[in-house]
Amino acid sequence: MPGLPKSRSVVVPLGPAATWFRVCTGSRWTLHGGHVKYVKEIAAQRKVASELAADRKELLGQIPFGSELESTRFDLDRIAVPIVAVTGAYSAGKSALINAATGTRYLPTGVTPTTLVPVLLRRSAREACFMRTAAGFVEEPYSTATFKKLITDKNSTARHVVLDSPKLTAHGWHWLDTPGVNADMQRQAPLRLQARDIADICILATSALQPLTLSDLTQLREVGKIFKGNNLCVALTRIDQLPSGELASVERYVREMLDQALPGRALKVLPVSNGDAASLSALTQHLADVVYHHQKERLKEALEAWQNMIVHLQQLLEMRELLQVKSTTVQRIRTRLDAVILESGALLTTDLPIFMDETCRELKVRLPASQRQLLDTFRARFHQRFAERLQEIGARINRELAEALQQDVSSPISVTLANRFLRLLEPTNPFFDWASATLGGTMGAGAAASAALLSAALPPVGLMLAGAAVIGGLLGGLIGSASLIENGDELKEKIGRPTTLEYQQHLDAAIYSYRTDLQHLCRLIDQVSTIFSKPTAAAYDVQNMLQVLSMAEDRRSKRLVPSYQRIASELLVAEMAERQARFGLQPPPALASNNTPAASVGKRRKKA
Known part of the structure; x- marks a missing residue:
């Protein structure tokens, strides 16, 4: 309240x-x-929330503009109790x-x-x-x-x-x-x-x-x-x-x-x-x-918001040279690149059924064949076509961004800004390759796009095949070699269309993510202008602020998050032990209260 x-x-x-x-x-x-259960766990979570509140108060005391930029405000006292x-x-x-x-x-x-x-x-x-x-x-x-x-x-x-x-x-x-x-x-x-x-x-x-x-x-x-x-x-x-x-x-x-x-x-x-x-x-x-x-x-949610806030402040401090970028340039980047993203996504959506037909034609000569083998090959070839088209989109984005940035940013500064742009974006972004954009080239766009897509936008092919193999074994070969694809229509219905739909869903999610990150970038540039153009900004010790943020993130990742995760883990272990005791089962060695080296030696001696 x-x-x-x-x-x-x-x-x-x-x-x-x-x-x-x-x-x-x-x-x-x-x-x-x-x-009554959960008393210990509630108290432990209360302690984490209280420590988070103390860390937040200390950090905002050293970074005066931090509280102005916090997009989500959690009442940590209400979380604690x-x-x-x-x-x-x-x-x-x-x-x-x-x-x-x-x-x-x-x-x-x-x-x-x-x-x-x-x-x-x-x-x-x-x-x-x-x-x-x-x-x-x-x-x-x-x-x-x-x-x-x-x-x-x-x-x-x-x-x-x-x-x-x-x-x-x-x-x-x-x-x-x-x-x-x-x-x-x-x-x-x-x-x-x-x-x-x-x-x-x-x-x-x-x-x-x-x-x-x-x-x-x-x-x-x-x-x-x-x-x-x-x-x-x-x-x-x-x-x-x-x-x-x-x-x-x-x-x-x-x-x-x-x-x-x-x-x-x-x-x-x-x-x-x-x-x-x-x-x-x-x-x-x-x-x-x-x-x-x-x-x-x-x-x-509060721990995630805390991490986002730390990252946000780090980005602002590292991008303070962006004062050189004019507001009209920011607006042009926002409008133009958003339109390019939407247009590129629509074109790729149109291409997905074409990819499916081309891949089905290539694999039709193998029929009849096992569903699992066809699924493996189909995904690999479909993904190759998808990644190639994505490289073309990445190159186009880079050209558009280079033209916009080079109007305000000189060549010596462009490399520095490129590195900061690169750290700004989430690793799930397959479109943007800021380094080559600020340098006016497109050489790295395709590699960045396909690598990001493989690692984030879609599950790794190998992992998917491993999962299919496990499921196939559990279901007695329903997805295994005993299930054959006899003709082209079956290939399209059982493999082609489901795979195309899956890629479409990932593409929709990726487009949303790219647009969100673009808006975040432009908003950051506006905030940099607002914060570092103030007369008080000359007194800011940016390096000290970055060190404070680094320590806050280190404490979050090494103490607060592990403490939070350990609460549920210990509760699970305790519940397992209670269930075993209820049914008269011997707890596993890791849970046994007398499972110590001294106790083990004593048991061996007694047995001897």
Whole structure:
């Protein structure tokens, strides 16, 4: 949530009011006797997100224009500790549910509306209360009476309240209590529930005594548009107040209504009683599962965005001489080369069926022959034709680029710029060969184009054939020598057309990539002009900035990414060991706890 006051996080996993206790495995905890997974993994991912946030803050402090160029802004605090919102009608038991889950009684409860503003509960090192007004967050002197008045008084100026406390049970997420949708619409208006601004995961609480009212269903459709997949679930509260034997029919009714309200979603329905340890444990386990996978996906995106930002800044610093390129030249490059790319792609699309017919005619004399052998030969010859035409396109692109660049860039500078252009582009680009373009030649275009295409735009032929061989063996020769192509029509239908379609799909993806990279190049040149033409640019220590970026990338690749990848890897190993133990299997040597050299020597001596 933008503008949230910083919390003083508690690094220890358990608090005084917690009812958790650790079990034998290092990555598992139990709540009220229930088995809760992912606690260790959520904490580990939180650590990676926190380290990434620190690295980002340090880097942007040394490169002042960095934050201006960041295209994707991730709230790393929200990735480190996601927010789980509990929403629904008033008197559905939202506040009571959060109280039971956190092991506290902070939130007032009652049969009349008690929560009139969103309330965020965060585990922290000290007890503190913050109130958000139109001007932002301000800290209020904490007392139970003050806190209650802020969230229950209709005359309160608070739009949102944050409560920090060390007494809250340690979860891997914060809790957000929301006003009942049918309680006070005027109080909700200043701060409606919005994706990425309020919460990451949502629980719709509905009373088992009156499940899924019209207001519930209306809100369900709204939040269903925001919270996708498992990030939305339903808590069926007050099940302890149902007559004996009625829970099953109520659950059945709720699932039928959910199927009608959000068809195809299959939302998780969790019956909860605040006094029932098992139901609270099931809710906590479900949330831990969702939080772990949500956090994992967002952290992956943040690490990728961080790498892109580092590369972007490096490109800008290395291309600062591009101040010589005029804006009219940039526009001419953007317009002309984009048109050439589209035109060349259309021509190559027209040529693909011709390539297929020519290749089929060449191979027709071999019929009948095995499908696998024909597939091998067909791909090789088809690809040769494709690469030759691509070389011609690359040469044309180079000529166009050379004519544009040489209007503004002198010959001595052109080689330097060429090297920087070359590093700018992704290795998947088969079209551009900036070095020969800036030198005014086309000699390297074909080789660059075909090499890039072989390595990226299409899978290597050898790998494809190896995969086909494996599949053929598994399927008893369906793609092997036992499957014969008898005539030209079969050759075209079973090999020619599928291969042509595959190349067309790769070509479409490549054209999109080339156009995207061209736009990126032109945007970079514009940014270079904006940044390095400022009076303050004369004071920039470019070499020091490049060194800072290099260290940031080194830390990202050698520490942050391996730490992130290791979390899922260790979880997989632990789950394998648990499954083996469940079925009474001996764990493999790599997983055995006593698989040490000393233990091995002891075993040998005992056996002797």
